[in-house]
Amino acid sequence: MKQNLSILLIFATVFSASAQKKKPAKAAAQDYQVETKKVTVYTTAEKSDYRISKTETLNFVENRQPFETEPCVFVDPTIKYQTMVGIGGALTDASAETFAKLSKKNQQELLEAYYSKDKGIGYSLARTNIASCDFSSGSYSYVQDNDKDLKTFSVAHDEQFKIPLIKQATAAAGGKLTLFVSPWSPPAWMKDNNSLIKGGHLLPEYRQSWANHYVKFIKTYEQMGIPVWGLSVQNEPMAKQIWESCIYTAEEERDFIKNFLGPTLQKSGLASKKLIAWDHNRDQIFQRASTILNDKDAAKYVWGIGFHWYETWTGSGMQFGNLRQTHEAYPDKALIFTEGCQEKYNVNKLDDWTLGERYGYSMINDFNAGTAAWTDWNILLDEKGGPNHVGNFCFAPVHADTKKDKLIYTNAYYYMGHFSKFIRPGAKRVGTASSRDKLQSTAFLNTDGKLVVVVMNQSDEKLKYSLWIKQHAATTTSLPHSITTLVVE
Numbered sequence: 001m002k003q004n005l006s007i008l009l010i011f012a013t014v015f016s017a018s019a020q021k022k023k024p025a026k027a028a029a030q031d032y033q034v035e036t037k038k039v040t041v042y043t044t045a046e047k048s049d050y051r052i053s054k055t056e057t058l059n060f061v062e063n064r065q066p067f068e069t070e071p072c073v074f075v076d077p078t079i080k081y082q083t084m085v086g087i088g089g090a091l092t093d094a095s096a097e098t099f100a101k102l103s104k105k106n107q108q109e110l111l112e113a114y115y116s117k118d119k120g121i122g123y124s125l126a127r128t129n130i131a132s133c134d135f136s137s138g139s140y141s142y143v144q145d146n147d148k149d150l151k152t153f154s155v156a157h158d159e160q161f162k163i164p165l166i167k168q169a170t171a172a173a174g175g176k177l178t179l180f181v182s183p184w185s186p187p188a189w190m191k192d193n194n195s196l197i198k199g200g201h202l203l204p205e206y207r208q209s210w211a212n213h214y215v216k217f218i219k220t221y222e223q224m225g226i227p228v229w230g231l232s233v234q235n236e237p238m239a240k241q242i243w244e245s246c247i248y249t250a251e252e253e254r255d256f257i258k259n260f261l262g263p264t265l266q267k268s269g270l271a272s273k274k275l276i277a278w279d280h281n282r283d284q285i286f287q288r289a290s291t292i293l294n295d296k297d298a299a300k301y302v303w304g305i306g307f308h309w310y311e312t313w314t315g316s317g318m319q320f321g322n323l324r325q326t327h328e329a330y331p332d333k334a335l336i337f338t339e340g341c342q343e344k345y346n347v348n349k350l351d352d353w354t355l356g357e358r359y360g361y362s363m364i365n366d367f368n369a370g371t372a373a374w375t376d377w378n379i380l381l382d383e384k385g386g387p388n389h390v391g392n393f394c395f396a397p398v399h400a401d402t403k404k405d406k407l408i409y410t411n412a413y414y415y416m417g418h419f420s421k422f423i424r425p426g427a428k429r430v431g432t433a434s435s436r437d438k439l440q441s442t443a444f445l446n447t448d449g450k451l452v453v454v455v456m457n458q459s460d461e462k463l464k465y466s467l468w469i470k471q472h473a474a475t476t477t478s479l480p481h482s483i484t485t486l487v488v489e
Helices: 004-030 093-100 103-116 160-171 204-223 252-269 282-293 318-331 353-367 409-419
Strands: 037-044 052-059 071-085 086-090 123-129 176-181 231-232 274-281 304-308 334-339 371-378 381-382 398-401 407-410 426-436 438-443 452-455 463-469 472-480 482-488
Touching: 004 371, 004 409, 052 472, 071 371, 071 438, 071 452, 086 409, 093 381, 103 160, 123 160, 160 409, 160 438, 160 463, 160 482, 176 204, 176 274, 204 252, 231 407, 252 274, 252 282, 274 282, 274 438, 282 318, 282 426, 304 409, 318 334, 318 353, 318 371, 318 438, 353 371, 353 409, 353 426, 353 438, 353 452, 371 409, 407 409, 409 482, 426 452, 452 463
Parallel strands: 071 463, 086 123, 086 371, 123 176, 176 231, 231 274, 274 304, 304 334, 334 371, 381 398
Antiparallel strands: 037 052, 037 482, 071 426, 398 407, 426 438, 438 452, 452 482, 463 472
């Protein structure tokens, strides 16, 4: 008995020593040395000339425990969350048609402004429409009526404007642009209302043909030199619009994915494409996700859940809690913001500062809720907020006055740039919290080791605060109605 106890004690001692030896290695891997690092601050602020401007360089000083009276943005780079896929905007027919009206000089300026990592804001993500949407000059399809076998399939329409823009944007981004594609409606003859517009449902007898249509589109684009990273099932599947639209209940989308679209992608060699469900507002995201993802036969095909921001207009009502709940319930599935813009275009509000603040507020809260990719709507619209074949004119970060051949940058462009320019694909979101509700923040650690912290101030106050990391602080000031990116390296 004593001999057995001795053996157990020896085993316990060896096991304990072994475990203790492993702990420092784990701690070392998680350590983040901040003492010798510097902070470069970039600022965009209302009533100033700052537009992603380098405004100061900060040093860290020891600050083991800040007092309650010291406003701080706390960051812990060792606490890691989701991986960034990319940030960008949609390359629609409207954007492409407007782009084509610009001079070559302004075309080059726009491409550089959006896609250059050095001279622009480094967009790395894009979306485009499968066939027509509201931001097309007119309605169109890729197949002729009643062509169930898709023998007449052709994207000739896209070759005039859209495909050239996508190719130029990809080249400007360094040869790689993560692109996903979305349909607004199946061809009219595949639907029970025999129309591209005003909702309607996909007829059961055309489900396989419609699934084949996604494959045709993706393979055709890829044969033309445009890689497709992913696709969504349907843009806004619960919206009956006066433009291209198609209704799917959660059960209908689930069944279409598991019985038709998912298997068809696999059989066609497109299993690696990222399939995005929902692609509509935050308000119903949990109901849609739970209906689809609780079915293992549908869930196995789904990469993530897409969402928009049109369910509400005011900041506090943007329902970020729905995102968090969805992310917590299905942590193995990604969240992707697939579309958002300020609606109801008004030329007199192009300099309205709230345009950018809405973007900043949404992006910070979406990322903190677990979102892994963020896609604006049209990258470019004309002086009327179009073209748009149903008069649904909207704002874009950049507008073109096509009559004067002039580009107009709204502050939304700069607000988005505070994220897209500095937070690169592959970055990990890290722990961050602000001690003041007037300072909103998110933080990411890039693969090159640079820590990026974005801080936004929507108040009328000038706020002094410290960026606090690992018992060290660097102090700066947040200007009224400003957004700053602090790069720690």
